Amino acid sequence: MHSSNLSKLVTHEYFFELLEQENIHFDWIISERKIERQQDNLLFLETPIGELIQEYKIKKTDSILVILDQLTVSFVFKELEIFENVKILNAFDGISSIGYKVSCELGAYYPLLQSGFDLLFPFDENQFFTGLLKTGKKYFSLINQEIADSIYTLGAEEDELVFIDKALAEQPAMISLINNPDAEHHILMMGNYFEEAVKLSQYLLEKPQAYHLTLLGQTSLLHSEQLKNQITKMKKLTIILDQYPDSDLKNFFAQELGISHELIIFITPDYDQIRSVFSEYQLSESAFDAEALLERIG
Structure with missing residues (x-):
C-alpha cells in the first residue's frame, strides 16, 4: 500500500x-x-x-x-x-x-x-x-x-480493489468501521486519525454487538440522513476529537445531529502529558492511541 x-x-x-x-x-x-x-x-x-x-x-x-x-x-x-x-x-x-x-x-x-x-x-x-x-x-x-493514497486499495493484493465498507462507494467521506446501528453506544471519530481508528475497531470487535464506529471525513456530513439514520437507537455518543472539549463544540455536534448534548461524551488527548515533538510518540503519550482509547471508551 x-x-x-x-x-x-x-x-x-x-x-x-x-x-x-x-x-x-x-x-x-x-x-x-x-x-x-x-x-x-x-x-x-x-x-x-x-x-x-x-x-x-x-x-x-x-x-x-x-x-x-x-x-x-x-x-x-x-x-x-x-x-x-x-x-x-x-x-x-x-x-x-x-x-x-x-x-x-x-x-x-x-x-x-x-x-x-x-x-x-x-x-x-x-x-x-x-x-x-x-x-x-x-x-x-x-x-x-x-x-x-487511497483507502479503496487498502490491503489489496494483485491490483484487486478492497472496500472497507460497502457504503464507502456512495459516501466516500464517511465510513462505518463497525456497522451496527442497533447498538446503544455509538462512536464518532475524525478521519485524519484513520490508522488508529482501524486499530481501535479491531479491539472493539471483541464485543461485536456493543458498538457502532463511524469515521467522519468532514463536518458537513453531520446532518446527513445517512448518519442520522444510524443514531436513532443510540443512548450514548462518544466523539473522539483532537481539540479542547469546550461546551460550544459539544452543543454544535448536538445541534447538527439533532440530539441532546447530554448524550455526548468527548474523548480528547491529554495534551499535558506530551513530552515529545515526534509524532510517533505523541499519540501514546497523550493517551490518544488505539490502546489507550479502548480503555477510555470503557
Missing part, C-alpha cells in the same frame, strides 16, 4: 506539481513557508495577510488556497472568513502542533464552524484532493501522519 504524509507534502514544492496534475487551480495561493518556485499567483506570508489582500487587490469572489506551517489559523482567520471560496491547509493541527507551532492549535474548530467553514479530516489522498476541488470555505486538519 502506498502512503504519504500530507503535512509534509503541502509544505513542499512537489505539492504544486500535484495540483497541476490534478487540474486544481486557484486565483491565489498564499504560503507561509518560502518555496523556490516562480508562479504569478503564489504569495508568501512575509507580511500580515490583510496587507497582502489589499496590495494584490484580492476579491471576495477569488478562489484562495492558504497553507499554514508554524502559524496558527488565528493569525489569518478574521481576514479570510469574508471570502466565499477559500481553502485553509493547516499542516500541523491538534497534537502535531505541540512543540512545532508558535502556539498550539487546539481550539480552532468552533470559530471556523461558526463562520461557515466545512472542516475536513482527510483519511486518504483521494479525499484530500477531492476536497480541494470543491467550492466554498474549507479547513483541512492535517496531523503529520502517514495516510494511504
Whole structure:
C-alpha cells in the first residue's frame, strides 16, 4: 500500500506539481513557508495577510488556497472568513502542533464552524484532493501522519480493489468501521486519525454487538440522513476529537445531529502529558492511541 504524509507534502514544492496534475487551480495561493518556485499567483506570508489582500487587490469572489506551517489559523482567520471560496491547509493541527507551532492549535474548530467553514479530516489522498476541488470555505486538519493514497486499495493484493465498507462507494467521506446501528453506544471519530481508528475497531470487535464506529471525513456530513439514520437507537455518543472539549463544540455536534448534548461524551488527548515533538510518540503519550482509547471508551 502506498502512503504519504500530507503535512509534509503541502509544505513542499512537489505539492504544486500535484495540483497541476490534478487540474486544481486557484486565483491565489498564499504560503507561509518560502518555496523556490516562480508562479504569478503564489504569495508568501512575509507580511500580515490583510496587507497582502489589499496590495494584490484580492476579491471576495477569488478562489484562495492558504497553507499554514508554524502559524496558527488565528493569525489569518478574521481576514479570510469574508471570502466565499477559500481553502485553509493547516499542516500541523491538534497534537502535531505541540512543540512545532508558535502556539498550539487546539481550539480552532468552533470559530471556523461558526463562520461557515466545512472542516475536513482527510483519511486518504483521494479525499484530500477531492476536497480541494470543491467550492466554498474549507479547513483541512492535517496531523503529520502517514495516510494511504487511497483507502479503496487498502490491503489489496494483485491490483484487486478492497472496500472497507460497502457504503464507502456512495459516501466516500464517511465510513462505518463497525456497522451496527442497533447498538446503544455509538462512536464518532475524525478521519485524519484513520490508522488508529482501524486499530481501535479491531479491539472493539471483541464485543461485536456493543458498538457502532463511524469515521467522519468532514463536518458537513453531520446532518446527513445517512448518519442520522444510524443514531436513532443510540443512548450514548462518544466523539473522539483532537481539540479542547469546550461546551460550544459539544452543543454544535448536538445541534447538527439533532440530539441532546447530554448524550455526548468527548474523548480528547491529554495534551499535558506530551513530552515529545515526534509524532510517533505523541499519540501514546497523550493517551490518544488505539490502546489507550479502548480503555477510555470503557
